[in-house]
Amino acid sequence: MSDTHPEPPATSTLGRWLLVGGRGMLGQDVAAALCAAGVAPTVAGSAELDVRDAAACDEAVAGADVVVNCxxxxxxDDAESEEAAAFAVNAVGAHHLAVASARHGARLVHVSTDYVFAGTASEPYAEDAPVAPRSAYGRTKLAGEWAVQASGADALVVRTAWLYGAGGRCFPRTIxxxxxxxDVLDVVADQVGQPTWTVDVARVVLDLVRVHAPAGTYHATSGGQGTWHDLAQAVARAAGADPERVRPTTSEQFVRPAPRPAYSVLGHDALLTAGVEPIGPWQERFEVAAPSVLGGQEG
Structure with a gap:
């Protein structure tokens, strides 16, 4: 069904971990963080575990102490015309893993998104702020949150946003x-968010489990805020290019099938209350991340 990430021994004070979606950009960094912490997680990508299969999820979760659903x-954009397919993974799949986690007594960490919010706020969204997704993707991810919360599982819902990393296609590598x-690029400057390195999200996930954080919703995004144009200029500087080659434009010039939140800044009070250090300012974290993220860029 799945394989085990190489290296350290499986015995660990953190217990036995099942990493679902472990082949993706975030999953790879969670696996690496676990290995560094002395855990050999069982890694299941989509080829090894179809989360749409309830029986397969139950079998996979049996024996795990912690399940991370990436x-x-x-x-x-595809979700706008394929909402049923997105729902099958983002909502039904989350339900299957949550029910299995509740049945077998595993702690579940479920990764969610800023897209559950309308994106019309003017100050950071609190963890308990009203949700109002505007896209099919956001609706299906919110349904997944509700399924997890209704399952009875000991669950942590971890929302993140604007992810980039070395293990997959992402905005900085594209830029x-x-x-x-x-010679020049036009990048939208009217969408505000928190560019976030997958390595940092992985650290937050481990810290939440380490401190036995109460079940509930947490936000794992970088501090501060910026636009896609700001991030693109930071990429240019890191790549040794003139940032003025990146010109600001508006969302109206880049109409996409799915609406993008205009404001995706998330608050981190729940992390602080749980005793977990939030991620630092996005500019500082990108400077640290850039060599590894851009060093493996895809053309």
């Missing part, structure tokens, strides 16, 4: 590749 249908081929 599996998701993340094609935001770096485009800068190598074009």
């Amino acid at each position: 599996a998701a249908y993340t094609a935001v 770096a590749g485009a800068l190598s081929q074009r």
